[in-house]
Amino acid sequence: MDRVPFGVSRLDDIIGGGAPPGSVVLLAGEAGAGAREFCYTSATINGLAHTDEEQFDLHYGDVSDHAAVPEDIHYVSFTASGDELRREIEFTMSEEIVRAGVETVEFADFSQEYFQLSAIPREWYTRKTQTITDLGQGSDRRGVLEALGEYLNEHATGNLVVIDSLTDLARAPNEHLDWSDITLLVKGLQKASRTWDGLILVLVNQEALSDTQMGSLMGAADGTIAFEWETGGNERDRVMFVREFRGVLSRLEAEDIIRFETEIHDAGFDVSNVRKIR
Numbered sequence: 386m387d388r389v390p391f392g393v394s395r396l397d398d399i400i401g402g403g404a405p406p407g408s409v410v411l412l413a414g415e416a417g418a419g420a421r422e423f424c425y426t427s428a429t430i431n432g433l434a435h436t437d438e439e440q441f442d443l444h445y446g447d448v449s450d451h452a453a454v455p456e457d458i459h460y461v462s463f464t465a466s467g468d469e470l471r472r473e474i475e476f477t478m479s480e481e482i483v484r485a486g487v488e489t490v491e492f493a494d495f496s497q498e499y500f501q502l503s504a505i506p507r508e509w510y511t512r513k514t515q516t517i518t519d520l521g522q523g524s525d526r527r528g529v530l531e532a533l534g535e536y537l538n539e540h541a542t543g544n545l546v547v548i549d550s551l552t553d554l555a556r557a558p559n560e561h562l563d564w565s566d567i568t569l570l571v572k573g574l575q576k577a578s579r580t581w582d583g584l585i586l587v588l589v590n591q592e593a594l595s596d597t598q599m600g601s602l603m604g605a606a607d608g609t610i611a612f613e614w615e616t617g618g619n620e621r622d623r624v625m626f627v628r629e630f631r632g633v634l635s636r637l638e639a640e641d642i643i644r645f646e647t648e649i650h651d652a653g654f655d656v657s658n659v660r661k662i663r
Contacts, residue, residue, distance in 0.1 A: 388452035389545065389584040392430035393423065394445045395656040396645065402449030404608070405632040406582045409575045411551075411602060413591040414612030419623045419647050419654055423612070424460075424547045424588055425474045426653030429486035431545055432458050437485040444482065444652040455545040455583055458490045461536065463499045463529060463553045467492030470549075479651040493536055498529040499557055529557050530570070537574075541581040550588035551602075564598045571605035578607075607631050612647075623647045625656070 388402035397403045404410060414420030433441045434454040448454060462470060470492055475483045496510040533554075537546065554560075555567050571587065578585050591599060591611070603609045608630030615624045625645040627634050637643075646658035 388449060389455055390431060390448060390452050391423075391584075392427040392445065393654055393656065395659075397449065397452070399640070399642070399656075399659070400633045400636050402452030404584050404630075406584070407579045408607040408631070409571065409578050409585045409587060410608040410610060410630070411571075411587050411589055411606045412610055412612070413589045413599065413602075415592055415614055416590070418612040418614050419625060419649065420588055420610075420612040421549070422477050422649050422654040423610070423625075424549060424586060425477050426655075427545065427586060428458050428460050428490050428547050429474060429478060429483060429653060431455060432489045433482065433486040435489045440482060440485060455543065457540065457544040459493060459536075459540050459544060459546045460490055460549065461493045461495065461533065461546060462549045463495050463557065465549075466494045466496065477649060478653040482652060491540070493540075495529050495532050495536075498527055498532045498559075499553070501559060528559060529554065530560055537577070537581075537585075541578070541583055541585065543581070544583045546583065546585050548585065548587045550590065552588075552590040552593050564594075564601065568601045568605050571602055575605060575607060603629055608633060623649070 387406075388397075388404060389406055389408070390397050390403035412420040412423055430441070430445055431454055433444070434448070460470060465473075471483065471487055474487065478486075500510040533548075540546065551567060551571070554570075555562055555564065574585055574587070587606070589602065594602070609628040610625060610630070611628050612623065612625050615622045623646070625647050626643065627637055641662040642659055643662055644660040645656045646660065648655055648657045
């Protein structure tokens with residue numbers, strides 16, 4: 386396997402089937418510009434490949450001969466449960482696609498570890514189906530970074546993992562992280578990902594970062610895909626461009642591709658047009 390599909394068909398076609406295995410990719414964007422929708426689409430469409438071949442063929446098409454759909458899809462959130470995320474995904478994509486696509490997606494909710502030392506009332510974030518074992522773990526006050534590390538060690542190998550989001554993690558009440566710690570975390574993910582040989586997508590709110598912070602994160606990851614709003618006249622369009630990406634950016638440069646115009650429809654995030662240097 387040379388590539389892991391993002392699940393966005395036109396993008397995957399252009400870059401040779403998807404991302405190189407072992408990649409950590411930052412999805413950095415302005416609010417509403419498409420980064421989160423990209424995450425939702427990637428998880429759902431890759432999941433659809435396992436549950437509904439007919440719908441997958443209709444909305445994605447053929448997987449490249451150089452690519453293989455990941456066996457498992459994991460969606461990690463620090464502040465939202467699986468049920469909450471499913472509802473959010475349904476706001477982005479059609480209910481029929483979501484129902485089939487997320488059937489095989491495993492949602493990992495670290496709200497308890499995230500909020501446990503904050504002033505937020507426990508009943509707001511405690512898992513509704515807690516067992517005696519869960520309560521015992523809660524008293525151990527396992528940190529969110531520890532929980533994330535254990536989860537990735539167990540589930541990341543050969544799989545697609547979406548981490549939502551790095552910005553939330555930086556604000557974790559019980560971790561006291563600064564951006565040098567976050568950069569080191571991404572660098573550690575990059576090193577571990579070479580062994581895992583899957584694809585890690587990391588969502589980050591670019592508007593919450595300085596240029597220096599964003600630059601340090603980009604330097605630690607394998608690739609960065611940026612999502613922005615572009616204003617022209619009375620309309621705003623979503624655009625996407627690849628800022629850095631080993632094994633991918635060179636392909637785009639060879640074809641003189643500078644930006645992708647994007648849209649969000651019933652099948653999720655999609656590329657509507659490719660802009661080239663004229």
